[in-house]
Amino acid sequence: MEQEGVQSGVESTLIFTSLLILLMTITVVVFFVVYQNRKNKLLQEQKDEKKRFEREIAETQIEIREETLRNISWELHDNIGQLLTLAKIQLQTTTKENINEVSQTISKGLTEVRSLSKLINPEAIKNIDLREAIQLEIDRFNRLNFIDSNLKIIGKELEIDKKSSIIIFRILQEFFSNTIKHSKASMLTVVLEYTLDTLIITATDNGIGFAAPENTNKGIGLENIKNRAKLIGAEAKFSSKKGAGTKLSIHYKL
Template sequence: MESEESQIVLYITTIVIILFVVLIVLLFSFFQKRKNVLLQEQENNKKRFEREIAETQIEIREETLRNISWELHDNIGQLLTLAKIQLQNTSTENIKEVSDTITKSLNEVRALSKLINPEAIKNIQLKEAIQLEINRFNRLNFIKSTLVVKGKEVAIDKKASIIMFRILQEFFSNTIKHSKASELTVVLNFKEELMIISASDNGIGFSSSEDSPKGIGLLNIVNRAKLIGATAKLSSEINKGTTLLIEYKL
């Protein structure tokens, strides 16, 4: 009797052990597959991020080249034409005017050379890049523009800077082309663990029920912000202007 009971206990114990081993194997297999899926997702996300960075750099370069083309035609071309006219009518009295015009042309060319340098786009510094855009808007009288920096500046990841600058570039472009604004203000606010970027204009704005947010690439802006762990929000009121708010964890 005891022998039978021992056999039953041994039998049950053996089954339990086998089931336990099978369960461990299944769990290990499940977690291994899950791990492989996560690793593949990470790899895919990494490739998507690198592809987005490369595409963004190309977009920045294309936008920059378009801006340079306009500036060469509308600004530097006019300055050089003016210098030519002044030289044709030169006299002792207007030598200084000619010199000033040529000096201004050279300064404009130097400013453009900073924008066209491909290394500057690869190693973009957010504050400096924004300041160059602000300076250009003011220099060409596109819109009265201001950059304000608050708090203690900290270094920002270069790839994140590229994404944020492209987001701002899209906002700037739409402000100048469509908003009919006379003023543009950009604020970089460095807090302890957070950087808040605010870009706002005093243009015609739009209502939240309109399709305008889609027209200025809101979805693209939001998705790009997500790539670097940031959030982007666009708000607007008719006849009061539009504001873009970006929050980025430092």
Template sequence: MQTDQRLVFILTTLIVVLMALVVITLFVVFSRKKNRLLREKATEKKRFEREIAETQIEIREETLRNISWELHDNIGQLLTLAKIQLQNATPESLDDISETITKSLNEIRSLSKLINPEFIKNIALKDALQLEIERFNRLQFINASLKIVGEEKELNQKHGIILFRILQEFFSNTIKHARGSKLEVCLEFNSDKLTIKAIDDGIGFNMEDIQKKGIGLENMKTRAKLINADINLESKPNYGTELNIYYYF
């Protein structure tokens, strides 16, 4: 009898010890996984914040390049024209002089929006795109349009910065290389996603070539991945280029 009780006691003790070891092991494993996830999350957050900062710098640099060009080639030409008109002014030419000066002032007001540091810091996707479209049309770079479809939803402001920079790269390639006459941009809002479509009617290119060289395309995809978005770029020689971005709320 005593032997049976002793055996039961030993078995019970072993079971309790084993259960304790299992609990301790599970706790250690869980703690390590939790700590690893926290470290990964912290690393991902730092990476995201770094990407946002770099993107804001790129937008600022692109904006300053645009401002520099407009001041030199556009506003500079208008003011030079106004000076010549004033030097040869007659009562009949006063309306033309006034029109030139008014146009110069409007150009300066448009630039002042971009110069404002808050524009880049608190950039809103729709407003930023509208300013770009207006600039393209004002300077007659290309016939550009922006269309909004569906009920607009407020975007994460930092995500909007990433989306704008991706589109800004596309616009830059369109203006500099595509040699097209039309640029159409559409923001289509659905319940769970935003589809952004940008299409030009330029000369296009061979997709195999850009996939071989495709540093710019890879940068777009990498940035899109950071904000839970997908990118699809399609182009054919002489058939223009189409960029689709799918951003999930």
């Protein structure tokens, strides 16, 4: 009887041990499958995010080109065209007294052509330098008397990823466009502030402002700016009140 009891106990122990090992094996397999699924899902999300980022870069470059072509069209018609017309009129009535005026008009026309050549160059978009690109926009606004604009640099300038620069520049272009078309502002100020690890960009106008998006299109525009900022790990914030202007702040980790 004792042997039967001992044998029964051994069998019970073996069964229990086998079940425990089986349970542990199943648990390990389940954890491994769950881990692999999560890993594969994360990798797929990273691939999708990379594709989305590259697609956004391509779309942004196209938008910058389209905006640039619109700017060139305006400058050719409203600025260079007027300068050439004025030069033609001055040449028709040229005297020794006004020869200097003719020369100055032609010089202004040449300066405008050189500025346009920078905008036309496709490499300027691919290898965009953020400060220079913003300065070109600021200079154009001032030349054409769109709005009194200025750019300020605070701190030591640091190198910025080229693709991030394209996104940031397009965000600012959207803000500039809204300011000039809708805000009724007379002044626009852009500040690039470099700290040890962050670039803080602020664009401020003194226009009519807004309390909240007044229509769907404006709301979509604001969301587009915020979503584009997220793509490069930046944060975009708006602050505005009716009658008190609008401010866009972008915080970008260097």
